Amino acid sequence: MAYFHYQDKKVYYEIHGEGKPLILLNGIMMSTKSWGIFLEAFSASNQLILLDFLDQGQSDKMTEDFTQDLQVEVLRTLLAELNLEKVSLMGISYGGEVALNFVTKYADKVDRLVLFNTSHRTSPWLKDIGDAWNLSSGNAMDYYLTTIPVIYSPEFYNRNRGWMDARKKLLTDTVFSNKAFMDSMVRLTRSAETHDVTEGLKGVTTRTLIVSSEQDYITPKEEQMALHKLLKNSDHVILPGAGHGSMYEKPALFTALTLGFVNAKTLDMTVL
Amino acid sequence: MAYFHYQDKKVYYEIHGEGKPLILLNGIMMSTKSWGIFLEAFSASNQLILLDFLDQGQSDKMTEDFTQDLQVEVLRTLLAELNLEKVSLMGISYGGEVALNFVTKYADKVDRLVLFNTSHRTSPWLKDIGDAWNLSSGNAMDYYLTTIPVIYSPEFYNRNRGWMDARKKLLTDTVFSNKAFMDSMVRLTRSAETHDVTEGLKGVTTRTLIVSSEQDYITPKEEQMALHKLLKNSDHVILPGAGHGSMYEKPALFTALTLGFVNAKTLDMTVL
Amino acid sequence: MAYFHYQDKKVYYEIHGEGKPLILLNGIMMSTKSWGIFLEAFSASNQLILLDFLDQGQSDKMTEDFTQDLQVEVLRTLLAELNLEKVSLMGISYGGEVALNFVTKYADKVDRLVLFNTSHRTSPWLKDIGDAWNLSSGNAMDYYLTTIPVIYSPEFYNRNRGWMDARKKLLTDTVFSNKAFMDSMVRLTRSAETHDVTEGLKGVTTRTLIVSSEQDYITPKEEQMALHKLLKNSDHVILPGAGHGSMYEKPALFTALTLGFVNAKTLDMTVL
Amino acid sequence: MAYFHYQDKKVYYEIHGEGKPLILLNGIMMSTKSWGIFLEAFSASNQLILLDFLDQGQSDKMTEDFTQDLQVEVLRTLLAELNLEKVSLMGISYGGEVALNFVTKYADKVDRLVLFNTSHRTSPWLKDIGDAWNLSSGNAMDYYLTTIPVIYSPEFYNRNRGWMDARKKLLTDTVFSNKAFMDSMVRLTRSAETHDVTEGLKGVTTRTLIVSSEQDYITPKEEQMALHKLLKNSDHVILPGAGHGSMYEKPALFTALTLGFVNAKTLDMTVL
Numbered sequence A, B, C, D: 001m002a003y004f005h006y007q008d009k010k011v012y013y014e015i016h017g018e019g020k021p022l023i024l025l026n027g028i029m030m031s032t033k034s035w036g037i038f039l040e041a042f043s044a045s046n047q048l049i050l051l052d053f054l055d056q057g058q059s060d061k062m063t064e065d066f067t068q069d070l071q072v073e074v075l076r077t078l079l080a081e082l083n084l085e086k087v088s089l090m091g092i093s094y095g096g097e098v099a100l101n102f103v104t105k106y107a108d109k110v111d112r113l114v115l116f117n118t119s120h121r122t123s124p125w126l127k128d129i130g131d132a133w134n135l136s137s138g139n140a141m142d143y144y145l146t147t148i149p150v151i152y153s154p155e156f157y158n159r160n161r162g163w164m165d166a167r168k169k170l171l172t173d174t175v176f177s178n179k180a181f182m183d184s185m186v187r188l189t190r191s192a193e194t195h196d197v198t199e200g201l202k203g204v205t206t207r208t209l210i211v212s213s214e215q216d217y218i219t220p221k222e223e224q225m226a227l228h229k230l231l232k233n234s235d236h237v238i239l240p241g242a243g244h245g246s247m248y249e250k251p252a253l254f255t256a257l258t259l260g261f262v263n264a265k266t267l268d269m270t271v272l
Helices: A032-043 A068-081 A094-105 A124-135 A140-147 A154-159 A161-173 A179-191 A221-230 A251-263 B032-043 B068-081 B094-105 B124-135 B140-147 B154-159 B161-173 B179-191 B221-230 B251-263 C032-043 C068-081 C094-105 C124-135 C140-151 C154-159 C161-173 C179-191 C221-230 C251-263 D032-043 D068-081 D094-105 D124-135 D140-147 D154-159 D161-173 D179-191 D221-230 D251-263
Strands: A002-006 A009-016 A020-025 A046-051 A087-092 A110-116 A207-213 A234-239 B002-006 B009-016 B020-025 B046-051 B087-092 B110-116 B207-213 B234-239 C002-006 C009-016 C020-025 C046-051 C087-092 C110-116 C207-213 C234-239 D002-006 D009-016 D020-025 D046-051 D087-092 D110-116 D207-213 D234-239
Touching: A002 A068, A009 A032, A009 A068, A020 A032, A020 A068, A020 A094, A020 A251, A032 A046, A032 A251, A046 A068, A046 A251, A068 A094, A068 A179, A087 A094, A087 A251, A094 A110, A110 A251, A124 A140, A124 A179, A124 D140, A124 D154, A140 A161, A140 D124, A154 A161, A154 D124, A154 D221, A207 A221, A207 A251, A207 B251, A221 A234, A221 D154, A234 A251, A234 B251, A251 B207, A251 B234, A251 B251, B002 B068, B009 B032, B009 B068, B020 B032, B020 B068, B020 B094, B020 B251, B032 B046, B032 B251, B046 B068, B046 B251, B068 B094, B068 B179, B087 B094, B087 B251, B094 B110, B110 B251, B124 B140, B124 B179, B124 C140, B124 C154, B140 B161, B140 C124, B154 B161, B154 C124, B154 C221, B207 B221, B207 B251, B221 B234, B221 C154, B234 B251, C002 C068, C009 C032, C009 C068, C020 C032, C020 C068, C020 C094, C020 C251, C032 C046, C032 C251, C046 C068, C046 C251, C068 C094, C068 C179, C087 C094, C087 C251, C094 C110, C110 C251, C124 C140, C124 C179, C140 C161, C154 C161, C207 C221, C207 C251, C207 D251, C221 C234, C234 C251, C234 D251, C251 D207, C251 D234, C251 D251, D002 D068, D009 D032, D009 D068, D020 D032, D020 D068, D020 D094, D020 D251, D032 D046, D032 D251, D046 D068, D046 D251, D068 D094, D068 D179, D087 D094, D087 D251, D094 D110, D110 D251, D124 D140, D124 D179, D140 D161, D154 D161, D207 D221, D207 D251, D221 D234, D234 D251
Parallel strands: A020 A046, A020 A087, A087 A110, A110 A207, A207 A234, B020 B046, B020 B087, B087 B110, B110 B207, B207 B234, C020 C046, C020 C087, C087 C110, C110 C207, C207 C234, D020 D046, D020 D087, D087 D110, D110 D207, D207 D234
Antiparallel strands: A002 A009, A009 A046, A234 B234, B002 B009, B009 B046, C002 C009, C009 C046, C234 D234, D002 D009, D009 D046
């Protein structure tokens, strides 16, 4: 719906509804278009803001390698553009990493933070998995098989054969066969390699909800248990039977947790 | 604030705020007064309705044994009293059992259902634990030590020594030394002995959120895993580091989950 | 079969079979007689040594309060009595606490250590549960209902109704109605109140196997996760579907884990 | 050390030590050489038998596709060759699948069965992961990055950087650059595609130990929970902090569990 500029790049964003502002930050393969089923629910009482990071969706492509620090500044610029003093952020996976990075730099801009399937650092293990993705990027079917099954819980993947098969066809025929898209994917994957906010999180007191999936094999729940210990004012919830792509596997829980946490009034615990 | 009559008994209830109606159903030792820290948050966008079951708080005492079927009818009468066509219910433990029982009888009256720390049946194991409670009811300190520590996670109980010690003093000095209160507790405990909605839940399609605590030693998470399988349209979440008294151990999560689930618009999954 | 003296007290022990010595240390309500089903398997290739702690089984009763340090010295005396330079210890619950305490003092005497359902300290939570036990000790049925159901997983307790009912009758008719036995139970429970080897375990390098039960509501698995971090050379295993009384709920696993860990040759990891 | 023939193929095996016979069945990338660190411990009291399946190690290569039924017959022939009436089997991953398949056909030949990280069927999810492996088989580094990180728990992979880096160099320089080896890997992977013993396991009563790793992202613990329900006389254990390659991540537990379960005398539960 609209664009702003970050340096010489055009960045795409959308605004839906009115109310307390909430920005959803995409996972690495996602775009503003991925939030279709959530639009109505999330914009019912909130000013819902969607954003394509650079190298995602309708935002400009990059041409050289970068780090997630760039996306942090893109997000910072969006806030300035919209004159938003304070927003709540929901980030999933890549988007959660950018959100965590953002809060280490601009904590005063963040009201509440919701993190689904997010790690506080790209470990050697996760970096090597990212390298496997990139090494498979020249072949659409190889890329699909390397990246997609592990994103879902076996339960979900095995149960929704029709939906998964349709996705396999769509993704291999179109999306993963698109060289420009794949080049973006490689750069986005690389941009997360140096992610590590272990030190930066010390002192951060933003009210944060951390959500793990019991069967997340990309950012396993043990990662979020460590993050929960690092993040002073955080709460932690686990979704049994869900994988890394929790927003699609448990959409009602994704919705309830995000909206519930972002919109609820702060409790006065001194009454207790 | 107000009373209605169920048969010859006075039943106490409160209404706070306006909006989509939500009734909170108390755990066995609780009363409308237990919801103090949640009042503001829960009544901000909802018509919040609190209720003392018979033998609880400011509702009339019973004199003879009864079953939870009685509380179901009390709840049904409240709805009629308030001319409520459809409500959402949040029940914790005893309150969750009544809510489950209610939905097997009056499913058309329930919009959404949120169950914290709830079993679908009183197993022989749980019945014997209830008997241990009742056998200790003649001695305030024995009752405290038998019932309270297991209600909390070791983590919470060990960390909040000041708060727990104050509660120990209050409960043993006053509440558990009060014969009328203890007689009610014994009857309430007995009223749950025959609870079993295994059969009744077949065919129930009410949108339900089931919340387990990882360290719940009264209604362990395995119980809710079974309940989740029984209840067609249910979602399941686990709270790590929490015990049976999840509303006090994780009040922000209790709030976010309940309000988020009750208030979110239904997603149109056909878009996916 | 035999006795030795510790100070002025007679201590009962048994020896079965020959081979690498292995001492089984009883849980609080147990005695040498509790190991019946394991005798043949455990003495097949090992010198199996059973021991009644003071105030247990056929050992002398105490008359005043004591701490587990006393049982540690009893165990030390048994080793001297049998001229055992080095033994392996398996302790469950109370026996595991004594074993942990022992290893902080006499690490050179211990070859391998196996701990089932053991905490490294009696937390305020666990102490209050112990006080609940003691406050119920005057009434056999109250004591049964307060102590026994929580010792078993709900699954086991609900499935083995016949066995549990027979135990209820036996324990309430005889054992828990025996004042001398109950006085011992109260003293044994108190003797564990001050248990805390957090500091003592630093520097301990004894090869240790730590076994948790997923549904242990007395010494929850979170306790053993903490112990595993404290104990340098430890391995950790979790038994799903088992409660605190793991030796009775999963006897084949109890046997395999204990004998396998105690008897296996140390691996030469430099080959890896 | 020795060979036998299955049809026109030479099959390699080794025998170490004497005692109750125990055959270790390799995971897909393994061979008899993979058991180096375990040789001494496993042959101390048992007749340890190692076997290279067809297309593994020193056994003959295949030239066309086959299924695991072939390996079952290879194993059956080995038993005949050695005049073994009854053996115990330990299988990990691929080896566990063959062991499960074997027991559906020759249950009378199996004394006890130990299964590490094993699924009872190749689900669509697992099949697609296998296809990703095969599609990467033409590039040594791609194959390494696609297959190896997910085999280990993040914890192990991140902690043992030196060992993992040495393995990366060895595997990419030599093993995964060897076309003959990679052709075998592709065939072996395909041979497991049709694995499904769901029906065959009905009625099987072989004493079985099922071991899961908490962080197994190839054959997740949920698979073994399902297997445990299918297999009448099975016990189930979970290894926290371990991944799919449990024998290397937790070698002492691998040893204790296998030897303990295989060698312990059967308990006489009627004494209980």
